[in-house]
Amino acid sequence: MASGSPKFAGLRSYAHLIVLGTVLATSLALNVKLATDLRGSQPRLEPAGIKLEATIADVPVMKLDGTRTVLDLSHSDRPTAIYVLSSVCGWCLKNYNNIVTLKDSSRQDIKFIGLAIGKDLAHLRQHLQENPLPFEVYYVDSETVRKQLRLTATPQLAVVGADGVVQQAWHGAFAGNTRKDIETKFGVKLMDVALR
Numbered sequence: 001m002a003s004g005s006p007k008f009a010g011l012r013s014y015a016h017l018i019v020l021g022t023v024l025a026t027s028l029a030l031n032v033k034l035a036t037d038l039r040g041s042q043p044r045l046e047p048a049g050i051k052l053e054a055t056i057a058d059v060p061v062m063k064l065d066g067t068r069t070v071l072d073l074s075h076s077d078r079p080t081a082i083y084v085l086s087s088v089c090g091w092c093l094k095n096y097n098n099i100v101t102l103k104d105s106s107r108q109d110i111k112f113i114g115l116a117i118g119k120d121l122a123h124l125r126q127h128l129q130e131n132p133l134p135f136e137v138y139y140v141d142s143e144t145v146r147k148q149l150r151l152t153a154t155p156q157l158a159v160v161g162a163d164g165v166v167q168q169a170w171h172g173a174f175a176g177n178t179r180k181d182i183e184t185k186f187g188v189k190l191m192d193v194a195l196r
Contacts, residue, residue: 028124050150052169054165055165056071056073058074059115059149064137078110078111078162080160081159082113082159083114084154088123094173094193098132098191099132099157100134110159114137115138116139117146117154119141119152121139121141123188156171165171179192
C-alpha cells in the first residue's frame with residue numbers, strides 16, 4: 001500500500017500533531033527555564049535610604065569650609081537626627097520649613113545634623129547660604145560612604161540612638177503617612193507638602 005493512500009492520511013496528520021505538540025511543549029519549557037534563570041541572575045536592588053538598625057560610626061565627611069572630619073554617632077550623649085539633603089533636591093526645599101520646625105521643637109533632646117550628597121560643594125555652600133539650616137551640615141563626598149549608608153536618595157530623615165544604631169528612618173517628602181509618622185515621633189504639627 002502506498003503511503004499516500006487515504007487509509008494512512010489520518011495517521012500522518014496524527015503524527016504531525018504529535019511532533020508539533022512535542023516541539024511546542026519543549027519550547028514552552030525552555031522559555032520558562034530561561035525566564036527563571038534570568039530572574040534569578042538579576043541583582044537585587046537595595047531599597048533607597050538609611051537602613052533601620054544599621055550602626056552609624058566613623059563616617060568620613062567634609063565640613064563646608066573644606067576641612068575633613070569623622071563623625072562618630074556611636075558614642076553620643078543623646079540621639080541624633082540626620083537629615084539627608086541635596087542642593088538640587090526639590091523635595092528638600094519643600095521640606096525646609098518642616099525640618100526647621102522639627103529642630104526648633106526638639107530643643108536639646110535630639111541633636112540635628114545634615115548630611116549633604118551631590119557632586120558640587122560650591123553649589124551646596126551657595127544653596128545653604130540661600131536656605132540656611134539651624135544645624136551643622138556636612139558634605140559626604142565619598143561614593144563608598146554614600147553606598148554604605150545608602151545615602152542615594154533625598155530627602156531622608158533618620159533618628160540614630162546614642163549608641164549609633166538607627167532607630168527610625170523616613171524617606172521622601174514630609175507628606176501623607178510619612179509626615180504623620182514624623183509628627184508622632186517628634187510630637188509636633190508639620191505642614192503637609194504637596195506631592196506634585
